[in-house]
Amino acid sequence: MTRTVLYLHGVGERVRGGRWRATLDRALSGHGLAPLRPGEDLLVPDYVDLLAGDRPLPAPPVVGPTYDAARAAAARAVFMAERQRLADALGAPGGGRHLVPSPVYDAGRHAWGAVSRSMRHVEHYRRDPALRRLVLDRVLSALDARARPASGDHDEVVVLAHSLGSLVALDLLPHLPAGVSVPRLVTLGSPAGWPSLHRGPGRTDASFPYDRVGSWVNLHSPRDLVPLGRGSARLFPAALDVPVRLPPARHGAELYLGVPVVARVLADVLGAADRGALAAGAAREAG
Structure with missing residues (x-):
């Protein structure tokens, strides 16, 4: 089965020709998978200019969510069972623990947001609905531009999101085109x-389309200043938080994609020949 990867980038990232692409190809090749082909099985929408822009831009009209809330609620139990399976396979903690105490986290978050240009862009994204x-x-x-599958088939898209791209992903999921999971x-x-x-309204557990998403694995380094030692599971129970080890204060997508457990998580869902991609060895590679 062929699945498309949709890559959602962070702030100011070199999307075209960036090192993340070469690292991703190497990671997947280690599990017998061919390099992803841009425009075919790899979609990379570029919105760097929008994040960096400082002039008003015309915005499209507000569009309502495309998922069915009742179906999503009914599918939650199946989703959480799959989350537990992944947690067991990865040896990941299941409770969304916070590795940084709350007072330290709150102080660090405000300080980092004040001095970091990237985090100011993140705040701009949060505050500006347009x-x-x-x-x-x-x-x-980008999703609509690719060929749709035959009538009655589903289009399966693995969403890979770095940094701010994860917020874009959470905004995308309730608005997936019909037939896309x-x-x-x-x-x-x-x-x-x-x-x-x-x-404000928007990203909550209640708005997560459990019926159209199979699983969510959130990989974060406790030494990365962007997540700042926090996973996502306490705010979003759908997320399975998996700590990984990066050098202090490093955040690049290419660094995350070079961690073996990240390759295993991707290879498992992309149909690697090695169906044991999530086996116990991945737990030893997590931070």
């Missing part, structure tokens, strides 16, 4: 554990 609509429209256009959401270095980024 910007969020523009980014979502560009991502949906996400067998796995993989987030890297996500700031989604910051409660202040979700103020």
Whole structure:
């Protein structure tokens, strides 16, 4: 089975020709998978210009969610059973623990947000609904531009999101085009554990489309200043938090994609010949 990967980038990232692409190809080749082909089985919408822009832009109209809340609620138990299976296979903690005490976390979050240009862009994305609509429209256009499967078939898209891209992913999931499902959401270095980024209507457990997403694995380094030692599971029970080991204060997508357990999580859902991709060896590679 062929599944498309949708890559959602972070702030200011070199999306075209960035090192993340070469690292991803090497990671998948280690499990017998061929390199992903841009425009075919790899979609990379580029919204760097929107995040960096400082002038008003016309925004598309507000579009309502496309998922059915009742079906999503009914599918939650099956989703959580799959989450537990992944937790057991990866040796991951199941409770969404916080590795940084709350007072330290709160102080660090505010300080980092004040001095970091990237985090100011994240705050801009949070506060500006027109910007969020523009980014979502560009991502949906990338999904709509590819050939749809035969009538009656489903289009399966693995969403791989780095940093701010994880917030874009959470905004995307309730608005997936008809017939599109996400067998796995993989987030890297996500700031989604910051409660202040979700103020107002929108991203909540109640809005998560459990019927259209198969699993969510959130990989974060406790030494990465963006997640700041926090996973996402306490705010979003759908997420399975898996700590990984990166050098101190490093955050790049290519670094996350170079961690063996990340390759295992991706290879497992992309149909690697090695069906034991999530076996016990991955637990030893987690931080």
